[in-house]
Amino acid sequence: MLRKILSPFARLFEFHARTHYRTERHSMALTLGIIVAAGVGGFVEIAPLFTIDETVEAAPDMRLYTPLEQAGRDIYIREGCYACHSQMIRTLQDEVDRYGPYSLAVESQYDHPMLWGSKRTGPDLARLGNKYSDDWHVRHLVDPRAVVPESVMPQYAFLLDTTLETESLPDRLAALRAVGVPYSDEQIANADADARGQARPDTDAADGVSERYGDATSVRHFDGQRDRVTEMDALVAYLQILGGLTDAAFANQPLGED
Amino acid sequence: MMERLTGAERQIALMICVVMAIVGLVMAAAGHSDPLGIHGAIVLVAAAIMTCFVLRAIGEPEPAEDRTNSYYDDPTKAGLVIALFWAVVGMGMGVWVAAQLAWPDLRFDAAWSSFGRIRPVHTSGVIFGFGGNALIATSYHVMQRTSRARLAGHVSPWFVLLGFNLFCIIAASGYLIGVTQSKEYAEPEWYADIWLVIVWVVYFVLYIRTLARRNEPHIYVANWYYLAFILVVAILHIVNNLAVPASLTGAKSYSAFAGVQDAMTQWWYGHNAVAFFLTAGFLGMLYYFLPKRAERPIYSYRLSILSFWGIVFFYIWAGSHHLHYTALPQWVQTLGMTFSVMLLVPSWASAGNALMTLNGAWHKVRDDATLRFMMVAAVFYGLSTFEGSFMAVRAVNSLSHYTDWTVGHVHAGAMGWVALITFGSIYSVVPLLWKRETMYSWKLVEWHFWLALSGTVIYVFAMWNSGIIQGLMWRTYTESGTLAYSFTDTLVAMHPYYVARACGGALFLTGAILAAYNVYMTIRHAPEKHPERDYPTSSEAAEPAVPAAE
Numbered sequence: 001m002l003r004k005i006l007s008p009f010a011r012l013f014e015f016h017a018r019t020h021y022r023t024e025r026h027s028m029a030l031t032l033g034i035i036v037a038a039g040v041g042g043f044v045e046i047a048p049l050f051t052i053d054e055t056v057e058a059a060p061d062m063r064l065y066t067p068l069e070q071a072g073r074d075i076y077i078r079e080g081c082y083a084c085h086s087q088m089i090r091t092l093q094d095e096v097d098r099y100g101p102y103s104l105a106v107e108s109q110y111d112h113p114m115l116w117g118s119k120r121t122g123p124d125l126a127r128l129g130n131k132y133s134d135d136w137h138v139r140h141l142v143d144p145r146a147v148v149p150e151s152v153m154p155q156y157a158f159l160l161d162t163t164l165e166t167e168s169l170p171d172r173l174a175a176l177r178a179v180g181v182p183y184s185d186e187q188i189a190n191a192d193a194d195a196r197g198q199a200r201p202d203t204d205a206a207d208g209v210s211e212r213y214g215d216a217t218s219v220r221h222f223d224g225q226r227d228r229v230t231e232m233d234a235l236v237a238y239l240q241i242l243g244g245l246t247d248a249a250f251a252n253q254p255l256g257e258d
Numbered sequence: 259m260m261e262r263l264t265g266a267e268r269q270i271a272l273m274i275c276v277v278m279a280i281v282g283l284v285m286a287a288a289g290h291s292d293p294l295g296i297h298g299a300i301v302l303v304a305a306a307i308m309t310c311f312v313l314r315a316i317g318e319p320e321p322a323e324d325r326t327n328s329y330y331d332d333p334t335k336a337g338l339v340i341a342l343f344w345a346v347v348g349m350g351m352g353v354w355v356a357a358q359l360a361w362p363d364l365r366f367d368a369a370w371s372s373f374g375r376i377r378p379v380h381t382s383g384v385i386f387g388f389g390g391n392a393l394i395a396t397s398y399h400v401m402q403r404t405s406r407a408r409l410a411g412h413v414s415p416w417f418v419l420l421g422f423n424l425f426c427i428i429a430a431s432g433y434l435i436g437v438t439q440s441k442e443y444a445e446p447e448w449y450a451d452i453w454l455v456i457v458w459v460v461y462f463v464l465y466i467r468t469l470a471r472r473n474e475p476h477i478y479v480a481n482w483y484y485l486a487f488i489l490v491v492a493i494l495h496i497v498n499n500l501a502v503p504a505s506l507t508g509a510k511s512y513s514a515f516a517g518v519q520d521a522m523t524q525w526w527y528g529h530n531a532v533a534f535f536l537t538a539g540f541l542g543m544l545y546y547f548l549p550k551r552a553e554r555p556i557y558s559y560r561l562s563i564l565s566f567w568g569i570v571f572f573y574i575w576a577g578s579h580h581l582h583y584t585a586l587p588q589w590v591q592t593l594g595m596t597f598s599v600m601l602l603v604p605s606w607a608s609a610g611n612a613l614m615t616l617n618g619a620w621h622k623v624r625d626d627a628t629l630r631f632m633m634v635a636a637v638f639y640g641l642s643t644f645e646g647s648f649m650a651v652r653a654v655n656s657l658s659h660y661t662d663w664t665v666g667h668v669h670a671g672a673m674g675w676v677a678l679i680t681f682g683s684i685y686s687v688v689p690l691l692w693k694r695e696t697m698y699s700w701k702l703v704e705w706h707f708w709l710a711l712s713g714t715v716i717y718v719f720a721m722w723n724s725g726i727i728q729g730l731m732w733r734t735y736t737e738s739g740t741l742a743y744s745f746t747d748t749l750v751a752m753h754p755y756y757v758a759r760a761c762g763g764a765l766f767l768t769g770a771i772l773a774a775y776n777v778y779m780t781i782r783h784a785p786e787k788h789p790e791r792d793y794p795t796s797s798e799a800a801e802p803a804v805p806a807a808e
């Protein structure tokens with residue numbers, strides 16, 4: 001039965017089959033065939049994304065992650081937060097209503113790698129910045145169910161006791177510059193001090209942060225502890241900047257699709 | 259393990275071990291204040307263990323027999339045992355991960371045991387540990403039988419198998435200590451990625467050299483799939499892992515790509531990891547073991563050509579269906595959707611070809627649980643590809659994306675197709691390799707079949723329910739035009755399904771443990787039987803590689 005249905009279809013492939021019968025004796029022909037057949041699609045879809053200008057919107061106000069925020073981003077990756085939280089608001093009406101204006105490509109322009117995510121076990125975080133207080137974040141990360149009883153999120157209390165490692169930050173910023181993030185020499189050289197300064201507003205190091213990253217940069221005790229800079233400082237600083245690198249998404253206030 | 263190597267080969271093996279030990283030492287010393295140092299220590303220990311193995315054999319007598327008169331099955335055997343080990347570990351982690359979503363405090367008070375760190379241990383454990391080892395081991399078996407020639411090399415098969423496992427160990431241990439690139443299914447850091455490239459190149463050369471030795475003019479269809487698996491995985495792996503390390507003495511690196519380009523590269527990789535790791539490789543398994551077990555030739559040669567080239571060509575385009583309604587330009591989304599829908603044709607051609615092959619052997623399917631594993635795997639393959647093509651349609655994806663529906667689809671493919679075809683192949687090949695009459699207990703195989711099937715069905719139905727419920731709750735509005743449910747409302751609604759999923763997973767895991775036990779007992783206790791024919795020969799009559807075509 002199936003054979004009958006397929007038979008006219010198969011005749012079309014008769015010729016192909018016969019040639020194939022000959023070429024499949026040559027392992028190298030097969031190898032080349034596979035590489036060519038599998039190469040086309042990727043090339044056509046990926047290469048233009050680097051060359052077509054409209055792919056990424058222009059956003060003159062786009063700012064870089066500070067060293068502290070970048071350190072927080074690295075912790076976000078290390079802990080696997082991306083496994084449960086997306087950072088990509090789709091162009092759907094209910095998502096815009098729930099999370100805010102849909103995400104633009106430019107907003108993750110400096111995200112190496114991107115953290116768009118593929119599963120929302122927890123809510124989207126693309127516009128999390130300034131939605132809650134620092135204190136809320138610290139309490140939530142220390143014990144999620146104390147703040148949201150239904151939550152299934154793991155607790156990360158140890159972040160509050162772990163001193164942030166900052167010596168490697170100049171190297172990390174330099175690597176980011178190598179892949180295309182425009183950090184200046186000065187920003188790279190001072191990354192270590194800037195990271196600590198951003199979480200210690202009462203020290204001299206704090207001034208350098210506003211100088212190099214703009215006056216709008218938040219400089220404060222993110223984790224509420226005055227005497228030390230912890231991984232909690234870095235993570236909260238990162239969470240508070242999510243969605244805040246540029247206003248581009250708010251400027252062309254989008255209409256979602258139903 | 260060493261007795262079939264000549265003196266020269268043992269020396270080469272020793273040299274490789276020593277070089278590895280030095281590399282491990284350098285990594286450990288240079289990265290002593292970084293997780294890289296821990297990985298250096300792991301490499302060093304692994305190399306030391308291997309060195310001991312080789313050293314013990316170095317003075318032993320060399321093999322006297324003409325080695326080309328037999329197949330080289332030792333690496334295959336080791337690979338299958340290791341695959342079963344990873345199956346229990348990886349699925350055990352799966353059950354734990356599932357349980358944490360139902361009962362979030364079911365963990366230790368330590369950073370390594372949090373969901374975000376152990377979830378990739380599950381995914382890498384089952385995909386690479388279980389699936390990868392099963393693919394490497396069966397590919398060794400299949401390429402020898404279908405070429406009627408012995409493996410081209412005695413050190414390289416071990417290098418590939420053990421080198422791959424070193425990669426898996428570095429990957430899994432890395433996640434626990436916080437080393438990850440965050441790219442799904444490509445989490446290991448730069449040094450592990452470089453190592454995998456070396457292993458993979460050796461694998462490709464081994465495959466091509468064995469094919470070159472073949473005593474059979476045609477390259478059997480199973481080999482095309484294995485070859486596609488090896489080649490395309492290499493391309494995907496290299497491109498998606500391009501990164502700049504922050505320092506050569508540390509584990510951390512930053513992806514060469516950012517934002518939208520990174521997203522497209524990642525899902526070009528991610529979807530084709532599904533296509534060429536979880537599909538092409540396992541279709542290779544299917545095309546060999548199913549006809550062999552059913553003692554029926556593949557139903558249609560033409561259909562296998564059609565589906566092979568269809569899969570190789572179409573799949574590559576489909577990755578962008580992971581990015582519907584995102585900041586990815588719409589033309590790429592549309593291309594991805596179109597090719598995903600077309601992909602249904604070659605996918606169903608493969609599934610149909612497999613099922614039609616069973617025509618005339620349905621009584622065997624009824625009586626033989628091993629063949630039933632493979633038959634049900636083909637059905638789940640058809641089911642999950644249909645579901646995948648459906649979910650790739652933008653309107654459907656707007657509901658399914660980000661929800662458990664995706665997870666349900668993943669496991670219909672991963673448990674129903676990948677794991678079942680692997681177990682079927684293992685059950686059919688283990689008695690042959692260890693020269694046993696049959697598996698130790700066919701009853702246990704039967705039990706395993708029903709545990710695996712019911713586990714999969716419970717898992718998939720639970721996730722369909724929770725995924726669709728959650729997707730609908732997210733988009734439900736009240737009469738006054740505001741969103742009806744908060745995010746936490748949906749969490750409460752999903753709890754019962756998470757409990758059900760953990761139970762289904764536990765059934766599946768029990769089956770895998772039974773399989774490991776059964777294989778162990780077969781090796782230890784089943785009565786011996788030497789196969790009549792199972793050796794390299796240029797005579798097709800003496801040793802048909804696969805049931806002859808009509």
Ligand code: HEM
Pocket residue numbers: 083118119121349350352353354355356357377380381384385389442664665668669672673676677759760762763764766767
């Ligand atoms: C004992 C059986 C299994 C259980 C209990 C299980 C459980 C889980 C759980 C709980 C997740 C996380 C889902 C989430 O984040 O919401 C997951 C993800 C995943 N599992 Fe499994 N799993 C099992 C078997 C397998 C097998 C055999 C494979 C592959 C061969 C597999 C491949 C995957 C993949 C690829 C993902 C990631 C899905 C995604 O990112 O959308 N699993 N599994």
Ligand code: HEM
Pocket residue numbers: 118442528532536537576579580581598599601602605639642643644645646647648649650651655658659660664667668671672675676
């Ligand atoms: C015709 C074949 C298939 C098509 C068109 C297809 C399509 C899809 C689609 C549309 C998604 C959801 C993407 C999203 O919304 O995030 C998906 C996810 C997935 N599929 Fe398939 N699928 C196919 C076959 C398979 C098979 C056979 C497997 C075998 C294991 C599989 C494994 C996966 C995995 C692991 C994911 C989750 C990726 C992630 O988010 O981490 N798919 N697939």
